[in-house]
Amino acid sequence: AQSVTQLGSHVSVSEGALVLLRCNYSSSVPPYLFWYVQYPNQGLQLLLKYTSAATLVKGINGFEAEFKKSETSFHLTKPSAHMSDAAEYFCAVSAPNQAGTALIFGKGTTLSVSS
Amino acid sequence: DTAVSQTPKYLVTQMGNDKSIKCEQNLGHDTMYWYKQDSKKFLKIMFSYNNKELIINETVPNRFSPKSPDKAHLNLHINSLELGDSAVYFCASSLLTSPTHYEQYFGPGTRLTVT
Numbered sequence: 234a235q236s237v238t239q240l241g242s243h244v245s246v247s248e249g250a251l252v253l254l255r256c257n258y259s260s261s262v263p264p265y266l267f268w269y270v271q272y273p274n275q276g277l278q279l280l281l282k283y284t285s286a287a288t289l290v291k292g293i294n295g296f297e298a299e300f301k302k303s304e305t306s307f308h309l310t311k312p313s314a315h316m317s318d319a320a321e322y323f324c325a326v327s328a329p330n331q332a333g334t335a336l337i338f339g340k341g342t343t344l345s346v347s348s
Numbered sequence: 349d350t351a352v353s354q355t356p357k358y359l360v361t362q363m364g365n366d367k368s369i370k371c372e373q374n375l376g377h378d379t380m381y382w383y384k385q386d387s388k389k390f391l392k393i394m395f396s397y398n399n400k401e402l403i404i405n406e407t408v409p410n411r412f413s414p415k416s417p418d419k420a421h422l423n424l425h426i427n428s429l430e431l432g433d434s435a436v437y438f439c440a441s442s443l444l445t446s447p448t449h450y451e452q453y454f455g456p457g458t459r460l461t462v463t
Contacts, residue, residue, distance in 0.1 A: 265450045275457070276454040277438065277440075278454075279452075282450070335404055337393075340389070341389045
């Protein structure tokens, strides 16, 4: 069974500050890991993914995440927050090589950015 | 060009009614999904279809019945709507035969409100 825990349901940062959104996973098989972003009243957009290649993954909009097997973590970071980063962020896990495998989502973290 | 589209975007109806949500993708994908996002923004898989065949059927009331007339469409019919069905329903798709089969593309969501 797989699961994801996102620590902190709400993170507030100032514009220009470091963004750190935490995600820990549990998986009985080597996982695929994802970060999705959801802007208000919109669907989910893939930010980045880890699929057992490089452990440091770069995504869109300046975000990156590092897969740490020893810590079962996949935290999302961005060096400098922008007002447009305010949104809901979801970490998700799936099992590779399974037909139509579902994404298992964390409960989400709301990122607020103040000027 | 819209990749994954859903209709309607908003649906307000009364308890006991029957309603359908439609999903279409023009990505050439062969696998489609329905996810439910509750009022706390928690996302959970409901169904998954591959080439019109049901492959994931999570614990969902029998009142929910997915139908896939072809690979590009996955509809969700809900009978005897209840207050607890109020949620945002997301359709997603992926291509099983692709090296990036694990990447799911989401539609904009359908906000269902049952009164």
